[in-house]
Amino acid sequence: MTTTPAPTSGVPVGPGLSMFDPIFVGIDEFGHPVYITLAYRNLLAGGEPGGGKSGLLNTIAAHAALSVDSRLVLLDGKLVELGQWEDCADAFIGPDITAALDILRRLQLVMNNRYAWLRAHGRRKVTAADGLSVITVLVDEIAYYSATVGSKQEQEEFVALLRDLVARGRAAGIPVVAATQRPSFDIIPTSLRDLFGYRAAFRCTTPNTSNIVLGHGWAEQGYSATDIAPANQGAAYLIAEGGTPKRIKVAYLTDAQIAGIADYAAWIRRPRPLPALIPDLTRVDFEVAA
Numbered sequence: 001m002t003t004t005p006a007p008t009s010g011v012p013v014g015p016g017l018s019m020f021d022p023i024f025v026g027i028d029e030f031g032h033p034v035y036i037t038l039a040y041r042n043l044l045a046g047g048e049p050g051g052g053k054s055g056l057l058n059t060i061a062a063h064a065a066l067s068v069d070s071r072l073v074l075l076d077g078k079l080v081e082l083g084q085w086e087d088c089a090d091a092f093i094g095p096d097i098t099a100a101l102d103i104l105r106r107l108q109l110v111m112n113n114r115y116a117w118l119r120a121h122g123r124r125k126v127t128a129a130d131g132l133s134v135i136t137v138l139v140d141e142i143a144y145y146s147a148t149v150g151s152k153q154e155q156e157e158f159v160a161l162l163r164d165l166v167a168r169g170r171a172a173g174i175p176v177v178a179a180t181q182r183p184s185f186d187i188i189p190t191s192l193r194d195l196f197g198y199r200a201a202f203r204c205t206t207p208n209t210s211n212i213v214l215g216h217g218w219a220e221q222g223y224s225a226t227d228i229a230p231a232n233q234g235a236a237y238l239i240a241e242g243g244t245p246k247r248i249k250v251a252y253l254t255d256a257q258i259a260g261i262a263d264y265a266a267w268i269r270r271p272r273p274l275p276a277l278i279p280d281l282t283r284v285d286f287e288v289a290a
């Protein structure tokens, strides 16, 4: 996470964006822009209902949707939090545990194949130069699939698959961004929480729940999301691996803005005809002539 201008000569906008670029997520308490880089890190957002978690997920979804090297996989139990991005996504899973398990199993397979490919090339992680898409997985809300719908066995499989993706996905170009309004040890055990390189605590009701998101002991050191006023929606403490929590205000996209961006992103992602395998020599078009 950085709060200085992005470490490039200028973050490109529009179809030139990449998931390897810094993602603008909001401003810090001094008004400086805050960027995160998700290609090799996961992000967990937790806090009480209405705190602004979905706002953060939508800001990240917008960057991912506009990135030419990104694919989106969305799991949204409520359908409406991420629903506007459906046309930009490879998969959009609603309140259906069977479909959620199916997509996580497929992602696990893709991840395993990517690791086999990396090993064959003597490499440890995918890079922008590989030409592989970053598959950004957004989950709103974890507890819906891990504790509300489905049988106990299905919920346990969901947690196991999600944990595997969070643990191994980032080097394979499959980062996970997940939100929960139930930051408790049963939903976010420490062993899972610590796999998220970025953690954002929106308003929490107790120092303990704030610690469950940010990490043990931060509330006692003065970084507690209980300080955030209920009316200050979109405010959060954001911590990056090895850093100190920073107070931020997340950038907020209205529904109309999301609709506009999603429309444009769906258009730049529209299916295009495959180039003909055998060139049509009767056609003197630009490419052949060039």
Ligand SMILES: Nc1ncnc2c1ncn2[C@@H]1O[C@H](COP(=O)(O)OP(=O)(O)OP(=O)(O)O)[C@@H](O)[C@H]1O
Residues within 6 Å of the ligand: 047, 048, 049, 050, 051, 052, 053, 054, 055, 056, 081, 180, 181, 202, 233, 234, 235, 249, 250, 251, 252
């Ligand atoms: N960054 C922001 N700036 C201003 N207002 C915001 C911001 N984020 C959220 N809000 C306001 O707060 C409302 C609730 O936000 P949001 O849906 O993101 O919360 P949530 O934490 O995802 O809630 P839930 O857990 O119920 O899904 C929004 O409809 C919006 O009015």
